[in-house]
Amino acid sequence: MSKQIVALGKPAVSTEKYPDRQVKKLFCGIDIGAETLAIAVMEVDHPWVQREFANTVAGHKALLNWLGKMKAPVRVSLEATGIYSMDLALALDATEFVEVAVLNPKRVHDFARTLRRSKTDSADAQVLAEFSLRMPFAAWQKPSQSALALRAISRHLEALVVQQRREGNRLHAAERSLATPRCVIADLKRSLAGVDRRIVKLRREALTLIAADAHLSQRFRLLTSVPGIAAVSALQILGELVLLAPDMKVRQWVARSGLDPVHQDSGTSVHKPSRISRAGSRHLRRALYMPALAAVRWDPHLKAFYEALLARHKRKLQALIAVARKLLHAIYGIFGSQTPYDGSKLFPHLLTI
Incomplete structure (x- = not known):
């Protein structure tokens, strides 16, 4: 019977497809940008291998094909960078020979100070690969579709509320100025009313999504039991905690x-206020x-x-x-x-x- 390698949270991966998987393991770091992915792959006592791929669905497929050709299990570390990292993390998590960790950027920054002086995309990718090799590994756990949808709605709502506040301030300033023509004031009122309607609609969608999921619904009820947290705040907080x-x-x-x-305290001379x-x-x-x-x-x-x-x-x-x-x-x-x-x-x- 062939040996098997078990990735955290995934089914066992047979080594019959990749007969040398049991004798080597690769450590990969991915620095994520809005447009590109900088990749660094290392094997103990071997030279670095670095590539760059587009941060698109096609680029993710090309990356996985490239990693698959190395015929070894891959441990991948990447930083949590919101929308730019989520689709890549999902694609990596769905691949049988890949273990993926999504890291707090602060933790990576602290680790990087021991390794590098330069800061480039390729250097950041190397730091993440070193992190995969040297640090305790905690596999990323894929969120539910409801959780992903709620976070997306709550983030969009947050942006709309900021827009609502700005439009309200502009309208207030315009109405106080005798130099502002009526057409401008009318346009600002229409714009503000449109944002108000979008916010109401999205909050209704979010509450419907929460009501349809027992886990989210229970957490929402618990949040609203806290003094100071009503439905609107609970929606935003839950949208951030859910992942x-x-x-x-x-x-x-x-x-x-x-x-x-x-x-920030050191000796007798450094006593800065805490922050x-x-x-x-x-x-x-x-x-x-x-x-x-x-x-x-x-x-x-x-x-x-x-x-x-x-x-x-x-x-x-x-x-x-x-x-x-x-x-x-x-x-x-x-x-x-x-x-x-x-x-x-x-x-x-x-x-x-």
Whole structure:
């Protein structure tokens, strides 16, 4: 009976098709751009092999054909870069001889500082290949179609809300100016009304999608049990959390959001104020900001936490960011326990007011 190599989360791959798969393994890094993919492939004690492919469906097929000709299992690392990486990750995950890891860019950046001085696409691809070889490997888990659709809708909604705010500001400025002709004001009103209708329609589509999926529906109900998180905010937050791997810890959630604190103290001379890393998803940070503002008004536990920070001479923005981070901890907890929010469990040491 022939030996088999088992890729994480995939069926066993027979070595009869590739008889030398059991004697070598390749490590691949892919630096993803909007138009191109820079590829670096390494085998231990062998020279680098580098290529470039288009970041299109045809380019993905050409890449997989090229890797297949090497007749060896391939461990691939790439950075999470939103829409530019998702289709490639799905294509790689569907290939039997490929294991794929989708990495937090901050983690790759920290790793890269030990290896390179130059920053080019080819150098970035080599760093990712080295990461595949040297670091513990965690295989990417393909999200459901509902999760992918929800994230796409929530991101588009976020862009439309930004557009809505800009159009509203332009209309306000135009109406206050005597020099603005009526036709311009009328056009701005039509534009703003159109954006409003699109937002309402997309939110309705997102809620229908959530209602049709039991897992998403349960998480949506749990989110709306948190003070400060209503349906609109829950939709945006869930759209960002839905693609996170189910085995991630809460610290990894915080790091992925970019809300993790960065301390800069060294010896007796360097004592810079702490700040957040901002190395994660700005979309998740933005989705948590308004709920944090509402929570410090309506939840006694988060309000007490916020006021305790202000009493320690933290700036209001610093305190709000800390509340947003606590909200993320709370969401992680209620998702794990499948129970509605209870602030006393989040702050057992704080007295409510």
